[in-house]
Amino acid sequence: MSEINIDMDGLLEMFFEEAEEHLTAFENGLLELEDAPGNLEVVARIFRAAHSIKGASGTFGLTEVTRFTHALETVLDRLRAGSLAYSRELAQVFLPSVDVLRGLVRAAREGTAAPPEAAQIRLALEAFVHTVPVTTTSTEPVAVKSGARDVIVRVLPKLEFMSRGMDPLAILRDLADFGEIVSRDVDATSVPELDVLDPEQMHLSFRIGLRTEKTDAEIAEVFAFVDDLCAFKIEEVAVPVRAAATEIEPAPVEPGPVTVKDAANSAKNPGAPAGTIRVSTEKVDKLLDLVSEIVIAQAMIVDATRDRGNEAETRLNEALLSLDRHTRELQERVMSIRMVPLASVFGRLPRMVRDLASAVGKKVRLVVEGEGTEIDKSMVEQLSDPLTHLVRNAVDHGLEFPEDRIKKGKPEEGIVRIRAFHQGGNVIIEVSDDGKGLDTAQIRDKAERLGFVSPEAVLTSEQIHDFIFHAGFSTAAKVTDVSGRGVGMDVVKRNVEALKGSLSLSTQLGSGTAMRLRLPLTLAIVDGLAVRVGRQTFVVPLLSVLESFRPSPAQVRGVLGTSEVIDMRGTSVPMVRLHELMSEPDAERDPSRALLCIVEANGTNLALLVDDVIGQAQFVVKSLEVNYRKVNYLMGATILGDGRVAMIIDVQSLARNTPRAGAITDVSALASHSASEAA
């Protein structure tokens, strides 16, 4: 209707974050209420939390969350209005309801299963509204006259119960009018798997413990209207049915995935989560910043006292070495606070794979290993897209159809495996399939047709496979609506490179493909090569560096278009004069008397002209955007051991758009500042 386009996805993410805050407020409010049950201000606060979650969840179509918060809100509204009193029984439903709600929100966010006890707790909440008459607001149990007996009423609605317009809750409500409900259980064991579930069918049955004076015949009247749609059974119990206080037990449903376990754990121990605290990311970032400063200060001391050779200073050096060790450890530990397990990204994949597999008609088993592997929190979110895409690709393009697999003598069910692990300061994530593998000849054929390579060129199969990472290359015979969303492997590669990672693949025709993501643990520190250009020092991220060497005059070729190129074993590599780019006058201009540092990004090689290579080290990345402003071709700054500021080169942006000379003039002034001025 309108051209108004609202970023609903962004808002949804915001909703999830806000919901977390409301949940915390909700939980804290409940705990306050335990101590001061009559405090209406607290009730109003809790009500608002539930109300806010409900209001926004409806907008995003999170039906389960809306339904649950609606039940909560209704009870809280009664509480607020004074028509329902806060009781121990109510508290016993409220506290687990926080966990259920948290579980529901998480389920919506990560696409995992909803907590199995959700329906039961919701029924319990609703029962408070329906069973407690306005007059009985005391916390004492409803007085039961003599002659009352305890019965168990089993309510067994038929499958078509709801599709014929009946409301199972109406029956429960009617029963509640007959006396006191002392227990209620929902049997959800016959609820089928989600993919075959018809939501209009009734799969639940109920077991209601009722303390009543009514006769069996009177109770049976409740079912008169629905007798062909609902079976029932009334059993007298000798001993009183379970006390209301213990009514909330896990529903007799198989335990689901991780989220459920969390909910169950915290339900046992409400208010005291197992040894964790919530700390804002900002605080952690500040802490990390401080630690980085200490690391730098420490490096400055080492630098200042180096090579003095003095006897007395040997002791100082030893002390410094020990300080070095401890600061490094401190840094690692503070950084580890920011680390979160990859499980949060992996969690969304099983559902996606299942939906996708059934959409394209394939049989897929997803195997996930190493979901406990940790990575910096800020990277987790950006990892979701490329990873989803790789898994999608594996299912859609990698695996064969069941009939083809059988013909090839493979099991009908294909396997997509995700494996994450740490390796030498990096996180490796592998997405592999046991599908058809890449067809080298077919890729080469296509690359030639697209003009990426001449028919005469001699290429290794690795080089040929690399073409799939080129923009505009897609080997899918037809674009499916699954993978062909206009996003190619080139975008995946770019996303990964934005995370300072790399993407590589290995494949075997007929037996599968493995994509390998290599990512740094954090973006706060970069492994870099320090290079000198004139009086300035620059840092080149080590991941991009292929090699460095001094070219012979013959290797430097004149002008191709407007730029100079270096002849490297027969291929031409464009040369970037860093001194021109950074307006540094005192640098060596003759390549054969300087050094070339060959870097690679987005499949492009560049030769950076530098005076000297100083060495490799870890550098703490300081954001230019935060401290100064965004500067093209630079990904940040760092402070060197001698206190000077060095710029970190953004190889990706250089490779995307080879710049003109003098593109950056303002950082040389910045770089000549001392660390204290910069801070």
Place this chain on the structure above:
Amino acid sequence: MSKVALVVDDSMIIRKMVSQTLVKLGFEVIDAPDGMAGLEAATGKELALIITDYNMPRMNGLELIKELRALPGHKFTPVVFLTTEMEERLRNEARAAGATAWIVKPFHPDKVVAVVQKLAA
């Protein structure tokens, strides 16, 4: 001349969603997290539109509308009242207090567009 709208809601999400929508409709938007802050923001300012939630801390939406109508500058400013289906009884109260229109939560941004366009027409 740019039209200024005020969005009052204690939920950041709703504030953002409504604000984004209004910005796309050409409004300049200010927002407030509760009635009290909303009243402060509205006082002495020329506003083309006010959208307020009902249930908020410090001062609810109904009280806000009453206070606004008592201000000389906002006797006729269009006020859209956000309610949930549960608060249906509030609609009449809101109308009596001076609300111009209401939107039932949950709602989609399109609904805001429709209501605002109707008010502007």
